[in-house]
Amino acid sequence: MSTETSTPRATYRHGDLRGALVSAGLAMARAGGPDAVVLREATRQAGVTPNAAYRHFADRGALLRAVSDAAQALAADRMEAEVARATAAPMPVTSATAAPPAPATPPSVAAPALLPRSVVVSAQPPTPVTSPFADAHPEPEQAQRMLRAVGTGYLAFAREEPGLFRVAFSVPDHLAQSTSPAKAGAAGRTPFAILSAALDAYAAAGILPPDRRENAELYAWSAVHGLGMLVIDGPLRGLSDPMVDAATTRVLDMVERGL
């Protein structure tokens, strides 16, 4: 069952062993979550001795953390795609083919920040696109759609890639790392940064009272994350798809009303 790379690697050096290990880990995580990412199997897939991994990762935990970062980047991509679709199509269609992750430049509206918002993450140079929220007072409807899209994308990722979701968001981490470039998607933003930007727009549109903006990330995130975890990994698994859809809508309603 061991999928070793066909070519037994001519050179002594691998070239990009670290990357290969993370890729293999990602594949295993996709199939079975955190517990399924096993160091030896990763080295096997990379066509390398088990101990070679220790030149790039202190231990299995370090590999897992790297895989987690990569998974967060994928989550970011999924969220960006949902946001892009929501801001493009005025009417939120229930389910359709995913749009390509078009980057949407978030507004830089000042707000009480949990983290140094100034740390703008960008792996690739962010494509300068004229955002529909470039002005100081974006349309409330757009801001609302955007915030919902963030949640929808997050939960879509959870349901489409439960293994990756678990590895992305249930491996111990620190909030201070939430905007680390390693977790950023193709558009240069991490999931946290995407949520943060959506909340900024939400507040700037006047929907969210300014005194409630602070740390709103945590509360919105909690609600959506909880549903995700309960559905894929907890007592809510086995809920029918329509039921999860309904729950998603209701949780997002709750967040909007209650934030």
Add this chain to the structure above:
Amino acid sequence: MSTETSTPRATYRHGDLRGALVSAGLAMARAGGPDAVVLREATRQAGVTPNAAYRHFADRGALLRAVSDAAQALAADRMEAEVARATAAPMPVTSATAAPPAPATPPSVAAPALLPRSVVVSAQPPTPVTSPFADAHPEPEQAQRMLRAVGTGYLAFAREEPGLFRVAFSVPDHLAQSTSPAKAGAAGRTPFAILSAALDAYAAAGILPPDRRENAELYAWSAVHGLGMLVIDGPLRGLSDPMVDAATTRVLDMVERGL
């Protein structure tokens, strides 16, 4: 480091090996979460050969599920304690010594149910205590305090026993099992049943519009569970205690406003 039972067990039969294994598993879960529950170590602590466990559990997963049930029972106890305190003391004191888990008989108000509410879980015969909500229209303040106490207790359990919390609520399960007697605390109610009852009271008090009662468990649960997971096991770990306190309050506010 192996804590084997001092007496090497005179009799060939253990007496209650299953119970002993679950106890040992609970201890390990307390210390390190699901991954720390190792079958061989449990048998060691029970003073028994590794394979003896297979007479009581199909595999490690089955043991883990039993431990998960036991952990949910402990969570229920913690929640009952918080509810009891909240319904006793009118002013919600921030932190004090926990009151003993006094059972509070929930109202049997009819409401659109996600589960057959008729399945009343009770391990011990439920002590007939005159609940403050025995009448059809409980005081809104009491109902509100009760609902908040459910959330507070849940999160208190998460923070005080992170290992048990993870094993209780992140081991795959089915909602249909949410009222299984195995998960019930000393007062005979499972965490889900406690939440359900609190929401019944909440709705009966007229705070929650009847058309929003249905499946409200899921939404409230999601918010609180998400915060718990993010704080103990995810990117929100490392948040200072006061910050978590504040977040707890805000998430409960959000649930109240948004449910």
Add this chain to the structure above:
DNA sequence: GGTGCCATGTGTACAATGTCTACAATCACA
């Protein structure tokens, strides 16, 4: 252009774990 360093990969080894297949002791009941 030769040479030595050091990052990177290899080999061997060990303790632990989950679990399989016999086998043994004991209880329960005819």
Add this chain to the structure above:
DNA sequence: TGTGATTGTAGACATTGTACACATGGCACC
């Protein structure tokens, strides 16, 4: 009394993470 079902035991095996010593070869420096 004995016979069958329960419950533990004995031994074994594949797999995993990881430690320690050694090999390789690309690159910096003379």
